[in-house]
Amino acid sequence: MLEARRVHKWYNTKKAKLHVLRGISINVQSGELIALLGASGAGKSTLLHILGGLDVPTQGEVLLNGQNLYTIRDTVRASLRNRNIGFVFQFYHLMPEFTALENVMLPGLIAGNGRAAVQDKALRLLSQVGLEKRKTHYPAELSGGEQQRVAIARALINDPGVLLCDEPTGNLDSKTGEKICGILAELHREKTCTIVIATHSERVAAISSRVLSINDGLLAEK
Numbered sequence: 001m002l003e004a005r006r007v008h009k010w011y012n013t014k015k016a017k018l019h020v021l022r023g024i025s026i027n028v029q030s031g032e033l034i035a036l037l038g039a040s041g042a043g044k045s046t047l048l049h050i051l052g053g054l055d056v057p058t059q060g061e062v063l064l065n066g067q068n069l070y071t072i073r074d075t076v077r078a079s080l081r082n083r084n085i086g087f088v089f090q091f092y093h094l095m096p097e098f099t100a101l102e103n104v105m106l107p108g109l110i111a112g113n114g115r116a117a118v119q120d121k122a123l124r125l126l127s128q129v130g131l132e133k134r135k136t137h138y139p140a141e142l143s144g145g146e147q148q149r150v151a152i153a154r155a156l157i158n159d160p161g162v163l164l165c166d167e168p169t170g171n172l173d174s175k176t177g178e179k180i181c182g183i184l185a186e187l188h189r190e191k192t193c194t195i196v197i198a199t200h201s202e203r204v205a206a207i208s209s210r211v212l213s214i215n216d217g218l219l220a221e222k
């Protein structure tokens with residue numbers, strides 16, 4: 001359902017060419033939960049962004065349900081992402097001028113769903129991640145872990161077929177991390193979602209159906 005073919009990514013920095021991904025191919029099957037491990041700087045975020053239609057690979061291609069993500073127009077890709085891909089950014093990227101509730105609702109409204117239904121669902125998701133009491137807070141009024149949980153709720157508002165999470169438990173205490181793992185494991189169990197999670201967490205690896213690791217720009221099964 002989500003496939004990367006011989007994906008390369010390099011950056012031309014002032015000093016030298018930094019070749020981060022060196023020909024990564026991966027076929028993510030429907031309903032899988034993949035943990036993506038690798039040292040800091042190995043290229044986990046880079047790969048997730050490329051898989052999620054957020055960053056163009058220097059070479060290679062990415063297909064979502066057979067559709068090449070980088071040969072379509074930007075507006076078409078944006079709409080495809082909105083409807084099919086939930087993305088939890090490593091650094092959250094919440095909109096500062098909107099409350100927690102509004103941030104979660106936003107992709108639902110962009111998708112053209114009715115306000116009342118979107119709000120109901122956003123409230124349900126916020127309650128699932130334990131944040132019903134923070135719904136009127138702005139991002140600057142939330143802790144890092146709270147922002148991370150708002151970002152998780154936002155990623156789920158449109159029932160995405162694909163959920164890409166960049167270290168979604170990186171800022172959480174062990175009990176809250178457990179709760180988020182529980183939500184991800186349930187999505188996986190119900191096969192409602194195909195999930196790829198960049199993580200350093202053993203707990204996340206333990207709930208995964210496949211564990212991969214990026215080393216020297218290439219993927220290896222663990």
Ligand SMILES: Nc1ncnc2c1ncn2[C@@H]1O[C@H](COP(=O)(O)OP(=O)(O)OP(=O)(O)O)[C@@H](O)[C@H]1O
Binds near residue numbers: 013018020040043090
């Ligand atoms: N725009 C850029 N220009 C130059 N180098 C970059 C750029 N973005 C990322 N890099 C480099 O690419 C490498 C991979 O970065 P990436 O963020 O994918 O790592 P990561 O595996 O997610 O690390 P972490 O676990 O710390 O989040 C890093 O060495 C980083 O310095």
Ligand SMILES: [Mg+2]
Binds near residue numbers: 044045046090166198
């Ligand atoms: Mg990263």
